[in-house]
Amino acid sequence: MIDLEKQYQEYLNKNIYINMSRGVPDARQLDLSESILDVLRSGNCLKINNIDYRNYGLLDGIPECKDLFSNILDIPQNNIIIGGNSSLALMYNAISKSMTNGVCGSTPWNKLSKVKWLCPVPGYDRHFAICEYFGIEMINIPMNEDGPDMDLVEKYIKDDYVKGIWCVPKYSNPTGITYSDETVRRFAKLRPAAKDFRIYWDNAYAIHDLYEEKKEHLLNIYSECKKNNNEDIIYIFTSTSKITFPGAGISAMGASENNKKDMLEQMKVQTIGYDKINQYRHALFLKDLKNIMKRHADILRPKFELVERIFSKELIGFATWSKPLGGYFISLNVKGCAKEVVERCKKAGVILTNSGATYPYGIDSSNSNIRIAPSSVSLKELEIALRIICLSVKLETKQS
Amino acid sequence: MIDLEKQYQEYLNKNIYINMSRGVPDARQLDLSESILDVLRSGNCLKINNIDYRNYGLLDGIPECKDLFSNILDIPQNNIIIGGNSSLALMYNAISKSMTNGVCGSTPWNKLSKVKWLCPVPGYDRHFAICEYFGIEMINIPMNEDGPDMDLVEKYIKDDYVKGIWCVPKYSNPTGITYSDETVRRFAKLRPAAKDFRIYWDNAYAIHDLYEEKKEHLLNIYSECKKNNNEDIIYIFTSTSKITFPGAGISAMGASENNKKDMLEQMKVQTIGYDKINQYRHALFLKDLKNIMKRHADILRPKFELVERIFSKELIGFATWSKPLGGYFISLNVKGCAKEVVERCKKAGVILTNSGATYPYGIDSSNSNIRIAPSSVSLKELEIALRIICLSVKLETKQS
Numbered sequence: 001m002i003d004l005e006k007q008y009q010e011y012l013n014k015n016i017y018i019n020m021s022r023g024v025p026d027a028r029q030l031d032l033s034e035s036i037l038d039v040l041r042s043g044n045c046l047k048i049n050n051i052d053y054r055n056y057g058l059l060d061g062i063p064e065c066k067d068l069f070s071n072i073l074d075i076p077q078n079n080i081i082i083g084g085n086s087s088l089a090l091m092y093n094a095i096s097k098s099m100t101n102g103v104c105g106s107t108p109w110n111k112l113s114k115v116k117w118l119c120p121v122p123g124y125d126r127h128f129a130i131c132e133y134f135g136i137e138m139i140n141i142p143m144n145e146d147g148p149d150m151d152l153v154e155k156y157i158k159d160d161y162v163k164g165i166w167c168v169p170k171y172s173n174p175t176g177i178t179y180s181d182e183t184v185r186r187f188a189k190l191r192p193a194a195k196d197f198r199i200y201w202d203n204a205y206a207i208h209d210l211y212e213e214k215k216e217h218l219l220n221i222y223s224e225c226k227k228n229n230n231e232d233i234i235y236i237f238t239s240t241s242k243i244t245f246p247g248a249g250i251s252a253m254g255a256s257e258n259n260k261k262d263m264l265e266q267m268k269v270q271t272i273g274y275d276k277i278n279q280y281r282h283a284l285f286l287k288d289l290k291n292i293m294k295r296h297a298d299i300l301r302p303k304f305e306l307v308e309r310i311f312s313k314e315l316i317g318f319a320t321w322s323k324p325l326g327g328y329f330i331s332l333n334v335k336g337c338a339k340e341v342v343e344r345c346k347k348a349g350v351i352l353t354n355s356g357a358t359y360p361y362g363i364d365s366s367n368s369n370i371r372i373a374p375s376s377v378s379l380k381e382l383e384i385a386l387r388i389i390c391l392s393v394k395l396e397t398k399q400s
Numbered sequence: 401m402i403d404l405e406k407q408y409q410e411y412l413n414k415n416i417y418i419n420m421s422r423g424v425p426d427a428r429q430l431d432l433s434e435s436i437l438d439v440l441r442s443g444n445c446l447k448i449n450n451i452d453y454r455n456y457g458l459l460d461g462i463p464e465c466k467d468l469f470s471n472i473l474d475i476p477q478n479n480i481i482i483g484g485n486s487s488l489a490l491m492y493n494a495i496s497k498s499m500t501n502g503v504c505g506s507t508p509w510n511k512l513s514k515v516k517w518l519c520p521v522p523g524y525d526r527h528f529a530i531c532e533y534f535g536i537e538m539i540n541i542p543m544n545e546d547g548p549d550m551d552l553v554e555k556y557i558k559d560d561y562v563k564g565i566w567c568v569p570k571y572s573n574p575t576g577i578t579y580s581d582e583t584v585r586r587f588a589k590l591r592p593a594a595k596d597f598r599i600y601w602d603n604a605y606a607i608h609d610l611y612e613e614k615k616e617h618l619l620n621i622y623s624e625c626k627k628n629n630n631e632d633i634i635y636i637f638t639s640t641s642k643i644t645f646p647g648a649g650i651s652a653m654g655a656s657e658n659n660k661k662d663m664l665e666q667m668k669v670q671t672i673g674y675d676k677i678n679q680y681r682h683a684l685f686l687k688d689l690k691n692i693m694k695r696h697a698d699i700l701r702p703k704f705e706l707v708e709r710i711f712s713k714e715l716i717g718f719a720t721w722s723k724p725l726g727g728y729f730i731s732l733n734v735k736g737c738a739k740e741v742v743e744r745c746k747k748a749g750v751i752l753t754n755s756g757a758t759y760p761y762g763i764d765s766s767n768s769n770i771r772i773a774p775s776s777v778s779l780k781e782l783e784i785a786l787r788i789i790c791l792s793v794k795l796e797t798k799q800s
Contacts, residue, residue: 037677042437052430054647085675247456247672278648
């Protein structure tokens with residue numbers, strides 16, 4: 001114990017600053033997409049199928065990008081809407097629109113006495129922030145190994161005020177788990193009391209596997225919904241944020257005919273159209289999507305493996321953690337001392353995601369979950385950070 | 401008369417299709433910005449002031465673009481927010497946010513029994529569409545030669561339910577007029593009953609002059625508001641839509657410290673940030689902004705002059721029209737037969753903006769205003785279209 005404290009004290013004097021708070025790609029990953037800047041040049045003809053991509057028009061996106069996302073999500077081109085640089089903005093817009101104008105003709109949610117939302121926990125803080133912004137009451141749903149607790153989901157949707165659920169179905173943020181086929185099938189069969197209930201299926205890590213040979217397989221929710229004549233229940237989202245450049249990519253929404261029509265009614269008021277030049281740039285550049293994802297994995301994999309190696313050497317008995325095969329996060333569960341560990345790390349210069357951030361309203365009542373985001377730092381930095389994290393967990397676990 | 405009808409009939413047999421419904425730039429104008437595709441290449445360092453522009457971050461935009469729009473709008477860099485490819489989306493978002501979450505802490509407009517809005521007419525149909533989408537009651541304000549009827553504006557803002565006004569203060573859409581200094585000063589001094597009243601100052605044509613030597617001068621509304629300690633009353637919008645590529649540009653909002661803080665509270669929930677790569681591309685490309693705008697004018701000017709030449713030869717006594725020194729539109733006022741003229745043109749293959757479109761709810765009660773958008777067509781096409789328009793005006797005026 002005294003020894004651990006001494007080791008920790010030594011780090012305090014080292015003037016460390018390592019920020020691991022967000023799941024941002026590191027510069028080497030961004031370098032993989034440098035040549036996206038070269039695919040369009042002056043003099044290239046940007047008039048395609050008689051439409052000048054430099055001008056206004058094509059509200060729902062260019063066919064080449066619908067094709068791209070149709071392949072990524074395995075849903076028909078006709079069910080794709082291409083958005084701007086942020087899938088988060090598409091989700092925000094969908095909820096904002098539901099608040100003011102309803103869903104496919106339903107009563108606007110603002111006119112109701114309350115709106116409730118199901119939030120699998122731990123989950124993505126930016127999802128929760130949207131609900132909080134609109135005053136939507138969030139209900140925690142525990143995450144199991146195979147996805148959200150579906151018994152609870154099926155129970156809560158009997159409440160007419162429950163209008164949606166957040167899902168990151170593959171390599172979930174932060175637990176890294178992928179929903180089982182059974183979970184996906186149960187989602188596809190949901191018959192909520194509220195006709196304007198929607199599953200917000202944020203498939204952010206659809207193709208973000210760490211291992212070529214050990215990919216998680218996510219059942220196709222859209223096909224499953226179709227089988228149940230239930231395709232209006234689902235909104236699917238994804239983006240290239242972790243494929244090309246995080247701030248300068250393109251996003252997409254997958255939606256049934258009814259939902260697409262309903263969304264475009266809103267979109268056509270909001271904008272004349274999204275950036276078709278950047279869409280076209282992506283369609284051209286991502287012809288070899290597989291290879292790019294493989295190279296991302298080559299950069300990310302050693303980081304995830306380092307976390308696993310150090311945690312399994314240091315933390316058995318002190319904590320449990322996830323061993324994801326893809327995505328951007330590892331979920332570390334300590335024994336009622338998450339806040340203290342994050343604080344202690346911060347003192348030593350290691351910035352983690354705020355404790356509680358993975359829960360609605362920032363309240364992790366068991367004070368146990370810490371999100372580890374290893375992507376943005378170098379292996380060398382990561383090793384130092386992990387040493388400090390392990391020391392902090394041990395010190396705080398002993399004390400508590 | 402028989403002669404006019406005969407001439408019109410001849411056009412009917414010519415299988416003409418000329419679409420002048422929207423104010424879109426023609427391909428030659430887009431060619432002026434072709435080399436924006438070349439300013440960024442792979443290997444250029446995109447890490448600027450220690451921020452990697454390829455990655456997440458900088459919610460309110462890159463300094464280089466704040467500088468660009470600070471020059472265009474003549475307001476401090478610190479009062480600029482850079483948006484995505486659409487200033488319309490910034491306006492939509494501002495109203496949407498006001499509906500659900502209020503303005504600087506005010507009651508959300510959705511909680512009020514009604515919301516009213518002042519709409520100078522004729523005006524921009526997409527502005528009116530936003531109000532209509534949110535169920536905001538629109539009140540027509542006549543446009544005079546020097547801007548909206550300010551006596552009426554000053555009267556209506558005594559009503560607490562009146563929350564805003566649309567303004568296109570320079571080369572107004574569609575009248576082409578520029579607000580006088582006196583009008584701007586009266587706007588800057590407004591003290592509405594509603595503390596959450598905002599002027600939506602859509603300065604879309606801020607630098608879109610047709611003549612180097614005859615530029616309209618628009619008084620700086622932000623400085624005037626400052627003088628009156630009234631800078632929270634104004635939201636300023638503009639974009640590069642008619643500078644570079646209409647669908648692939650960048651937008652900006654000018655806002656007081658209070659308004660900026662309030663808007664960013666919303667934006668940070670909606671998105672992690674806008675496209676910084678495209679921002680940087682614009683900042684680099686638009687270093688010679690003056691020259692580009694001069695070349696746009698060289699393409700647009702002959703079209704506006706052709707309209708003036710043909711109208712003044714053909715339509716004196718039948719109609720009146722504006723003679724703008726910039727912008728994208730000419731406003732044609734006929735004698736109670738706008739709908740009939742637009743229909744007659746359509747039959748002959750000339751598509752004009754729908755009659756009524758320049759009024760809230762599409763209702764031009766005097767059936768007199770037609771928006772002429774000469775930008776997208778060639779001079780040759782324009783001449784044919786103008787002949788057909790003139791014939792149609794004469795035929796419909798005689799008949800009515």
